[in-house]
Structures are given as structure tokens and as C-alpha cells.
Amino acid sequence: MSIKIENLTHIYMKGSPFEKKALDNVNITINQGEFVALIGHTGSGKSTLIQHINGLLKPDSGKIIIEDIDITQKKINLNFIRKKVGLVFQYPEYQLFEETIEKDIAFGPKNLGLSDDEINRRVKRAMVMVGLEYEKYKDKSPFELSGGQKRRVAIAGVVAMEPKILILDEPTAGLDPKGRDDILGKIKDLRKEYNMTIILVSHSMEDVAKLADRVLVMHKGRCILDGTPSKVFKEADTLESVGLAVPQVTYLVKNLREKGFNISEDIFTVEQAKNEILKILNKG
Structure with a gap:
């Protein structure tokens, strides 16, 4: 599933003394199956951009076209879009709430109106993909787990909805090196297993270099660099000038x-x- 972003502009607190242009005429096309890393300093527009792709924010102007549907139109069914575009927020384990891991992962698929058999199949598949053995973990409380394991449960809950596009906002934030490597390895597996288009928001240049096919660099609401990791990381002076590094x-x-x-x-x-x-x- 491809994403086409055309002339996208978003202004926070418009008309107030605190007015801020978070996105400034952004134009990006992301192709089906691409693994794209989105990088930029705090306040560069990364989080605002991904929330537009999921339909959580509406632009002041411009379009976002997903599978030939302009999701910025007034009467669009955003529930349909959110079934197709999964968004894992930073520190997603804080959103866990069910009494067992199985119930937590099943929450999203249940809201899709799927049969019990299909829900069970998806929960099992998602747990395997994030490295949690079904029989061992299904009846445990998610609050008994380590930070890295909680993160896996939260990711599995989005993956079980089987979106075509998966957006991950700093999925390794706060994890120790082993937990970070485990999560990144599982993200690579998810792409292969589900043939997803993946957008990874990250501050870690090392993670970006290992995983991404393509890197988008945001600065002051604009996409200032777009290319392969090799191409973008050769622009060390530009990256350093906007507070980033290679x-x-x-x-x-x-x-x-x-x-x-x-x-x-x-x-x-x-x-x-x-x-x-x-x-x-x-x-x-």
C-alpha cells in the first residue's frame, strides 16, 4: 500500500501568539513494501507527519492519498484507514490495560468484527512474530513482564490487526541494548512475514543504517533530505547543521x-x- 503526500501543511494554534507551522508544504511518496526511516531533531515535524498519515490530525492544506483514497477529505471513513495504517506510539506499553496478554492483543482484532477463530489465529501469529510463545505467555498479565516484553505485547496488538502500513514511533526508546536489538530484529521479521510498508521514526542513526531502505530527514516542518542511507549519511555537514549526526x-x-x-x-x-x-x- 503506497502513500502519497502532496503539499501538506499543518499549523498549530493558528491565529494565536503561539502559532507554529509544524509541516510546511511537504511532498513525499512512499511505495508499497518500502522500509522508510523518518529522522529529525525534536520539533522537526516527524510526529505531526505520522499522525496525519494515520488520520489523527487534519492538515490546514494539502492531501494524503493512501491506496487511491484522499484521507483528508471531509466525509472519509477514518476507521477504514486506521485498519490499514497501524501506529505504534512511543512507550506503547503504557497503553496496555487488559488482564491477560492474549486479551490485550485480541482487543484490536475484536473491534474489527472478526470471528473468534480469526481473532485467535491473528493473536497467535502476532505473538510468534514478536517472539512471545503463545502457551507460555497468553494467560499472563502484561504488567508482570519486563519493559522489552511489554513493548512486544504492545506491538503485537497493532500487528494482530494486520495493517498494510506499520508506523513505529521510537520503538526502542528506553530499552537496554539487548531489548533494543530484539525489537529491531522482530521489526525486520514483521516486514518479511506481512509484506508491510514500514515507517520507522528514530533518533538512532545506527538503527536507521541497519534497517532502512530509505531515509527522510525532517527540519522545521520540511523534508530536507530523501534517499538511501548511503546517500543521506554522506551529507554529514547538512545533518550536523540541523542537530543530527551520521x-x-x-x-x-x-x-x-x-x-x-x-x-x-x-x-x-x-x-x-x-x-x-x-x-x-x-x-x-
Whole structure:
């Protein structure tokens, strides 16, 4: 399912002394099956943009077209759109409320009016995809779990609705390194299993480099960079000028190149750097 954003503008507190243009004539097309990372400093417009894609906010002007439907039109059925576009907010575990994990994950599918058999199938599938064994966890309270496990339950609750587009707002925020790596691995699996279009909002350049096909950089309500991780992370000066950075390993590669090592500049992950350095050492 593709997303086409045309001339999108959103102004908070319009006409007041606190008026702020959160989105300024944004134009973006996201294709079916793409894994897109959305990055930008706090206040850049990232959260406002994703809330428009889910229909939670209405623009002051412009269009958002999802599967040939302009969701900004007045009489549009937003429930239909929200079945297609799943949004996992930052710290989603704070939205858990049912007495068991199974009931919490089943809440969304039940609201879709599905049969009990279909709900059960979706709950089991979603739990497997986020790495929670059904029989072991289904009757447990979500409040007995670790932070990383709660995050998995919350993501499973959205995944069980089987949206075509999955938006994740800082899904690894507040997790320890192992919890972060586990969640990121599951997100990669979700994309393969469900053939979803995924939009990942993140402050971690390392996560973006490992996962995304494409990176969109927001600044002052505009999309200022759009391209592959390789293309965007070569714009280090531009990123630093808007309060961002490239992955840490990129600075290491730059230093090695300045010291005369014949190492590729297209390196943005630790794994890529390790392979490249081992290649150079083996040649030597």
C-alpha cells in the first residue's frame, strides 16, 4: 500500500501568539513494501507527519492519498484507514490495560468484527512474530513482564490487526541494548512475514543504517533530505547543521581514510566496518 503526500501543511494554534507551522508544504511518496526511516531533531515535524498519515490530525492544506483514497477529505471513513495504517506510539506499553496478554492483543482484532477463530489465529501469529510463545505467555498479565516484553505485547496488538502500513514511533526508546536489538530484529521479521510498508521514526542513526531502505530527514516542518542511507549519511555537514549526526562508525571510517587506509566510504554499520577492516588486514 503506497502513500502519497502532496503539499501538506499543518499549523498549530493558528491565529494565536503561539502559532507554529509544524509541516510546511511537504511532498513525499512512499511505495508499497518500502522500509522508510523518518529522522529529525525534536520539533522537526516527524510526529505531526505520522499522525496525519494515520488520520489523527487534519492538515490546514494539502492531501494524503493512501491506496487511491484522499484521507483528508471531509466525509472519509477514518476507521477504514486506521485498519490499514497501524501506529505504534512511543512507550506503547503504557497503553496496555487488559488482564491477560492474549486479551490485550485480541482487543484490536475484536473491534474489527472478526470471528473468534480469526481473532485467535491473528493473536497467535502476532505473538510468534514478536517472539512471545503463545502457551507460555497468553494467560499472563502484561504488567508482570519486563519493559522489552511489554513493548512486544504492545506491538503485537497493532500487528494482530494486520495493517498494510506499520508506523513505529521510537520503538526502542528506553530499552537496554539487548531489548533494543530484539525489537529491531522482530521489526525486520514483521516486514518479511506481512509484506508491510514500514515507517520507522528514530533518533538512532545506527538503527536507521541497519534497517532502512530509505531515509527522510525532517527540519522545521520540511523534508530536507530523501534517499538511501548511503546517500543521506554522506551529507554529514547538512545533518550536523540541523542537530543530527551520521552513525558513529562513519566517523571512524572517515578517520581511517584520512590516515591513508584504503577503506570504502560507504560504511554505516559496525558489521560493514568489521568486514571491510578484516578484508584490508587479510590483504596485508
